[in-house]
Amino acid sequence: MKKQLVLMDHDGGVDDYLATMLLLTMENIELLGIVVTPADCYIQPAVSATRKIIDLMGFSHIPVAESTVRGINPFPRLYRRDSLIIDHLPILNQNDFINTPLVAQTGQDFMVKVLQEAPEPVTLMVTGPLTTVALALEKAPEIEKKIAKIVWMGGALNVPGNVEKGIEPIQDGSAEWNVYWDAVSAAKVWKTQIEIIMCPLDLTNNVPVTSELVQKMGKQYNYPISNLAGQCYALVIPQDYYFWDVLATAYLGKPEIYELREWETEIITHGVSQGRTKVVAGGRKIQAMDKVDKDAFYSYILQQWRR
Template identity: 80%
Template sequence: MTKQLVLMDHDGGVDDYLATMLLMTMDSIQPLGIVVTPADCYAQPAVSATRKILDLMGREIPVAESTVRGINPFPRLYRRDSFIVDHLPILNQSEIRTPLVSESGQEFMIRVLLDAPEPVTLMVTGPLTTLAVALDTAPEIETKIAKIVWMGGALNVPGNVEKSFEAGQDGSAEWNVYWDPISAARVWKTAIEIVMCPLDLTNTVPVTSEIVYQMGKQRQYPLSDLAGQCYALVIPQDYYFWDVLATAYLAHPEFYELREWETEIMTTGASQGRTKITAGGRKVWAMDRVDKSRFYSYILQQWRR
């Protein structure tokens, strides 16, 4: 069976590491590399934790650190989780072996896409800034991208950028758009197929105590042990299967129902960072429904590998 070529771009949140782990368990996927975009994290520990996770899984996949910057920084309270994960004992049993490439994440993305024998799926679980910069630098890469599967946006539900955090916002923006709406709008101008996993869906798939306890019951498996530790860190929050839910689509699209929407990205004003449904706008696919029981069973199964 021909494997799907995938380049991952994540931004160092707890769920980004777990999405990376999930991707590495997929037999139908050939990962070409991982780019770390410094958004919901601090760059150094996020890159370090990513490399340690790949070591734990025995995967020799190159990692690249993007040097892009956003417009609206994530709160420090969110970003500090990258330090916590990097210090988990299970990830610090030996010296790091996974290579960190010398070029920037955006340069690495361009090279990987141009060198690929066929179009590549981009699995993006953070902002679209690294991709936007890569497109501006080398527009020819657009034809080398099969599609973008992206955790981002909120269509018919409120965003998760809280008004109390960000003065002047109306609460409609989702963080992966809000960090850099200009870059999201740049990607919206392409002809690349976009499959979104918006808050509309992720809001229905919470990280529950029950599922975390189930991970604990199979902690003899290192992946399940690590996943359970990571989710234990965030269980006091309202936490959802954002990036993991989006990434699982690559292996099991049959779990999901998609719906097409016409949209635009708001780049200014109180709605900056909103993914707005607009007649005649850019057509995107959005994950609309998911079979939750099959999804939960699938990730528990993969953590037992």
């Protein structure tokens, strides 16, 4: 089987580690590296936790790079501190050393290099803001043709966003966080010809993290990866938590359980709707994950993490 080349760009939230853990189980994927964008995290623990997860899963040849981009609207501290908690979970701290390499280059330069050197176009799996991607494209525009597609968790098309007014008073509630962190960069990526397949809140709102599912992970606790996944989800179960990054990432392993739909869209970069992914006739065409076989998705992640 010919493997699909993938470069991941995540932003260090609980969901991002879980998405990484899912991606690493996929046999149809060759993962060329992971870039961590400093958005939904504190970057040092996020990079460290990512490398420890790769070690635990036995893929310590896969390099990790730290992006040094900056966003416009920071994620709340309460979300970002989860990166510190994950980095301190006992199962990730059994060894004195981390084997997975941290590359010396910045994440944005690493992205340019990986794409330039790849023998064929690479899929970008992005589960955070598009800032690192936008900057890499600015530095080396020729890499656009080396990007096969971008699979992205982001946006809210025909449902409200998740940037709450209580947190961000100058906002009309239409923005999704990954866009809102840096809508200007999202808009830059929208200007390219790259195929975009997004996993918007429209779909993720229908796929909650349920107590029943987390308890099923517990039944597999003898498997270290299922144990770690269950611990991560236990941390967030008191919140309204959905499969955001994990649902987007599962598309690479099981595209047949999804239905896509094309929309014409525009990214709003200013004003009270800053960060909105607006459906507009004549706008930039994207594919959005529209439906998913939920039971098949739940069984898929349980099965993949049984290791």
